[in-house]
Amino acid sequence: MRCPRLRPGDRVRVLSPASFPDQAWADHVMDTLAGWGLRPELGKHALDRHGFLAGTDRDRLADLNDALRDPGVRAVVTAMGGAGAYRIVDGLDLAAVRADPKPIVGFSDITNLHLALWAATGLAGVHGCVGPGGRTDESCRRLLFDTEPITLHADPSPVTVAGRATGVLVGGSVGAVSNFLGAGLPRLDGVILCLEGPQNPHFDRLLWGMLRAGVLAGIRGFAIGDLPGLDPDVDRPGPDQAVTVIRERLGGLGVPILGGLPFGHRTDQICLPLGVTATMDTHAGTLTVESPVY
Amino acid sequence: MNAAQLNQALRDPAVRTIALDADHRVLDGLDLDAVRADPKPIIGAGATTFVHMELWRECGLAGYHGEGAIPPGPRRLTGQTWVTGRAEGVLLGGSLGPLRAMIGAGLPSLDGAILLLTGERTQGLGQVDRQLTHLIRAGAFAGVRAVAVGLFTGFDGLVDRDWTLTDVLTDHLCALGVPVLADLPIGAGHPPVPIGLPAVLDATGATLSID
Numbered sequence: 001m002r003c004p005r006l007r008p009g010d011r012v013r014v015l016s017p018a019s020f021p022d023q024a025w026a027d028h029v030m031d032t033l034a035g036w037g038l039r040p041e042l043g044k045h046a047l048d049r050h051g052f053l054a055g056t057d058r059d060r061l062a063d064l065n066d067a068l069r070d071p072g073v074r075a076v077v078t079a080m081g082g083a084g085a086y087r088i089v090d091g092l093d094l095a096a097v098r099a100d101p102k103p104i105v106g107f108s109d110i111t112n113l114h115l116a117l118w119a120a121t122g123l124a125g126v127h128g129c130v131g132p133g134g135r136t137d138e139s140c141r142r143l144l145f146d147t148e149p150i151t152l153h154a155d156p157s158p159v160t161v162a163g164r165a166t167g168v169l170v171g172g173s174v175g176a177v178s179n180f181l182g183a184g185l186p187r188l189d190g191v192i193l194c195l196e197g198p199q200n201p202h203f204d205r206l207l208w209g210m211l212r213a214g215v216l217a218g219i220r221g222f223a224i225g226d227l228p229g230l231d232p233d234v235d236r237p238g239p240d241q242a243v244t245v246i247r248e249r250l251g252g253l254g255v256p257i258l259g260g261l262p263f264g265h266r267t268d269q270i271c272l273p274l275g276v277t278a279t280m281d282t283h284a285g286t287l288t289v290e291s292p293v294y
Numbered sequence: 295m296n297a298a299q300l301n302q303a304l305r306d307p308a309v310r311t312i313a314l315d316a317d318h319r320v321l322d323g324l325d326l327d328a329v330r331a332d333p334k335p336i337i338g339a340g341a342t343t344f345v346h347m348e349l350w351r352e353c354g355l356a357g358y359h360g361e362g363a364i365p366p367g368p369r370r371l372t373g374q375t376w377v378t379g380r381a382e383g384v385l386l387g388g389s390l391g392p393l394r395a396m397i398g399a400g401l402p403s404l405d406g407a408i409l410l411l412t413g414e415r416t417q418g419l420g421q422v423d424r425q426l427t428h429l430i431r432a433g434a435f436a437g438v439r440a441v442a443v444g445l446f447t448g449f450d451g452l453v454d455r456d457w458t459l460t461d462v463l464t465d466h467l468c469a470l471g472v473p474v475l476a477d478l479p480i481g482a483g484h485p486p487v488p489i490g491l492p493a494v495l496d497a498t499g500a501t502l503s504i505d
Contacts, residue, residue: 089431183432205395
């Protein structure tokens with residue numbers, strides 16, 4: 001379910017559904033959005049602090065649902081990932097999302113929101129963030145305002161398995177994807193699964209669980225972003241390193257894998273549409289994705 | 295121990311207990327017929343919880359969570375009361391990470407059980423929060439009669455934006471509406487307690503009793 005594109009003058013809400021940013025970073029995100037001609041508003045609880053969370057579950061959820069229900073708010077931009085979005089995914093106002101779809105921008109822990117909303121409503125969104133500048137901001141702005149597809153170019157990668165595939169692009173943070181196993185993750189039939197994440201000592205058991213649960217049946221391909229342990233210079237990678245895990249768990253599934261894509265936990269990631277059709281081509285080294293907006 | 299070594303031990307009639315340090319990698323290909331024909335307890339902590347839960351689900355096999363020799367006779371362990379109350383049930387569970395990793399992939403029903411939770415730090419508090427949230431969202435704790443919290447190693451002194459491990463654990467476990475007894479001497483480096491056998495958790499009296 002794609003969303004109406006943004007236009008200059010639109011209101012957008014900046015929120016913290018997981019951990020909190022500092023004031024300076026929130027200001028910077030707001031300034032960046034204002035620079036695109038938008039009217040950014042900071043959520044009521046976006047700077048709250050409650051342990052590592054940006055306020056209580058109730059307040060973070062209220063901020064999010066308030067933005068989803070407000071017909072004048074045309075996008076939700078998350079200021080931070082961190083931890084905690086998974087705590088509020090069962091309280092999202094799905095009726096409001098279906099009635100008035102609007103894109104959510106975020107990655108890392110915010111992948112939990114993308115997955116919950118895609119599984120329930122098919123909502124499209126943007127994997128990425130606003131604020132780092134460069135091609136990150138430029139790609140994000142483009143995905144929110146323009147209806148053209150975006151193409152990402154992959155670097156050579158030791159996990160690439162040759163082929164071409166088309167499917168709905170779903171995923172993001174490996175840890176967040178695994179949060180939905182047995183808890184709302186549908187079978188990923190017809191999906192290209194994109195995966196990225198910071199250092200995770202349990203990467204193997206996460207993929208093991210997904211295979212054992214059968215959710216990868218019917219999958220079309222895998223698009224791999226930044227994962228520690230994909231360094232092509234390592235001669236003999238250990239059993240828990242991402243290169244070994246991906247090769248052993250996913251390499252034999254008979255679908256293409258495109259590694260080396262520039263998305264994930266890096267300073268210059270390119271933002272990626274989610275919940276829309278993508279085509280990956282390992283020969284060309286490209287992942288081309290429809291715009292999340294129309 | 296890898297899957298072949300474990301199966302060899304399961305098939306050897308002279309082997310009467312197995313001290314195991316293994317993880318999810320041994321589960322696919324376990325010789326379940328050998329387990330059913332000649333059940334023998336497996337002793338281990340941490341990722342061995344994968345094996346305990348798999349063999350409980352498949353064969354109803356009881357095991358031991360901990361390390362070292364099995365102490366003789368009934369056990370009576372003392373902990374710290376988080377939520378008062380008393381419950382009887384089969385003690386099931388073990389290390390939090392493996393329990394979470396088995397959601398949707400073979401985690402047995404914990405309905406009617408006294409849930410044992412231990413843990414090892416691999417990441418920060420957010421990881422524990424994710425794991426507990428996942429188990430609760432998936433309904434894995436439905437029907438649990440009480441919670442026995444053992445040792446969570448590696449979290450001493452960890453404070454993340456004013457929160458400690460206890461804040462994260464109590465936030466989830468004290469909201470379940472069942473008795474909770476914490477700080478029990480169960481886990482890696484401690485004598486084994488039986489998994490899959492009846493126990494009585496008296497959080498009011500701060501004791502966990504196992505026959």
